[in-house]
Amino acid sequence: MKISNTSLIGIGNTPLVKLNNIVPKHSAEVWVKLEGVNPTGSYKDRMAVSVLSKAMERGDIKRGDNIVEYTGGSTGTSLAFVSAVLGLTFTAVFSDAFSKSKQQSMEAFGAKVIVEKSENGSITPDLIKRMRDKAYKLARTPGTYYVDQFASPDVRAGFKPLGIEIAKEIDGPIDVFCAAVGTGGALMGTYDGLIDSNLHPDLIALEPLQSPLLTTGTGGPHKVEGIGVGFEPPFLDKNKLKAIRAVDQEDAFKMCRLLAEKEGIWGGGSTGLNVVAAIKIAEEIGPGKRVLTLNCDNGIKYLGSHIYA
Ligand SMILES: Cc1ncc(COP(=O)(O)O)c(C=O)c1O
Incomplete structure (x- = not known):
């Protein structure tokens, strides 16, 4: 494309x-x-198009595959947007510590959003770890591509x-x-x-x-x-x-x-x-x-x- x-x-x-x-x-x-x-x-649109278009070019993913990442919502919205354009599906591991509008944006682009509960809406090391563990687990499903935004x-x-x-x-x-x-x-x-x-x-x-x-x-x-x-x-x-x-x-x-x-x-x-x-x-x-x-x-x-x- x-x-x-x-x-x-x-x-x-x-x-x-x-x-x-x-x-x-x-x-x-x-x-x-x-x-x-x-x-x-x-600015996360830049990384989303880079990661997904390069993975498609390499043959690591094809239309219809599912993309997974844990996200505070900006990366997730960018991945949901680019996935929609490239014919992929996207699952986000998100939390109520982040803006509700970001969840709505991901859903508007057709993403599935899993919400991990925070303590009083704060972003904590423990919350990030729980989100990451859930994303790793989902990424083990066949036909799933883990974005790996940190690496x-x-x-x-x-x-x-x-x-x-x-x-x-x-x-x-x-x-x-x-x-x-x-x-x-x-x-x-x-x-x-x-x-x-x-x-x-x-x-x-x-x-x-x-x-x-x-x-x-x-x-x-x-x-x-x-x-x-x-x-x-x-x-x-x-x-x-x-x-x-x-x-x-x-x-x-x-x-x-x-x-x-x-x-x-x-x-x-x-x-x-x-x-x-x-x-x-x-x-x-x-x-x-x-x-x-x-x-x-x-x-x-x-x-x-x-x-x-
Ligand atoms: C609003 C916002 N600002 C800054 C950053 C940090 O960018 P980076 O992950 O490239 O360091 C992020 C990452 O998600 C973000 O969503």
Whole structure:
């Protein structure tokens, strides 16, 4: 199937914008890649099309096969969308700790959604483990393909074009690239694309202060969807990192509202967290430099959540 003849053509080639109203004077510029404009409103569309189209090309899957993954809903919605286009079915292991609208989105694309119960709506290491165990069990059914979002090389490769696009869109160097980490696929894949395009920013990984596993070795309950998974994701290549920073989730949620009101950029908690860190770094490194970060997904997914309530 030619992707250019399908709705998958809408994936990627997203805008890159500079923040004009919320970055303090005497700071570096802050640039944000608007990934919320992908078809399902998330940069995860990039990994979904990469993983599933490459698996089809290799003959690992064929039309009618079932795809399985555990997901906070963004990856699941992207996998459900791409599965629908490619004639696959998709089963998501999800939880009530994540936005209800994400469950509805997966179901709208025809996915089967299994909901694992959380404790008080918090994302905890134990919840992630239970979700993963259930997905592994389902993946043993014949005719089922496990996406393996934490280890498949097709995930990281799917984000490489993001970095290549940025290099084409921006005129000049980037001093720092920072982004929050779930699988680490977006951070590392984008970085691969930047490096391939001859840009060499300092790379900074981000996580929620409420679950500072990468910075302190101990995770905890938090409410930033998509990141802070409670273990060190294998994609995260610490040798390439300049630093890892923890950001308070409450500052991230406040930033989501400020971004919408002052910059017209609408995102979820991970976007808010990315921008809090990017602005802080911009203040630290000062004028004449550039910080790059990502708007991971579209705020419309979070209208029913605490962020915009
Ligand atoms: C909203 C959101 N932000 C950030 C991330 C983290 O992206 P990655 O898994 O590529 O590190 C995810 C991952 O699911 C996500 O859903």
